[in-house]
Amino acid sequence: MRGAVLLGPERIEIREVPVGRPGPGEILLSVEAATTCGTDVKVYLRGGHPRMLQVPTLFGHEMAGRVAAVGDGVTAFSIEDAVVVVNSASCGVCGPCQEERENLCEDLQYINGAYAEFLLVPERFVQRNTHLIPEGLSFEKAALTEPLGCVIHGVNACGLSGP
Helix, strand or coil: CEEEEEEECCEEEEEECCCCCCCCCCEEEEEEEEECCHHHHHHHHHCCECCCECCCEECCCEEEEEEEEECCCCCCCCCCCEEEECCEECCCCCHHHHCCCHHHCCCCEECCCCCECEEEECHHHHHHCEEECCCCCCHHHHCCHHHHHHHHHHHHHHCCCCC
């Protein structure tokens, strides 16, 4: 498959990279839509991110697509399901997670590779942050789920209400 590989500051190459096979609890996503946000631009300019990725690596983190394959034990998703995979997955057990502040998880994991034809989605992401796309919602709009979540979190934190 082809994928965009971040090599360093302002250096990306489209390369042939192997397609992974899903292991237990994992899915293989056929990427149908990927978006670019400010974080992608900053990571591109800086050539990496200390918590999200180390170069060289597949790049991009906001995506939606179809399930192309499922690993053993995956029951929530089937081949051809339209899904969105949110780019981070909390552990669910640390203090911040128990206080419903999963964005501050002590073991937050990130996924990258949205700018590739396929993406192997690890078990934690399948269990905690992969969601079926409602009928009628485009892949392009579904790929905006993570930034929409940031907006909703910000509005809720501000205590805004009303029309």
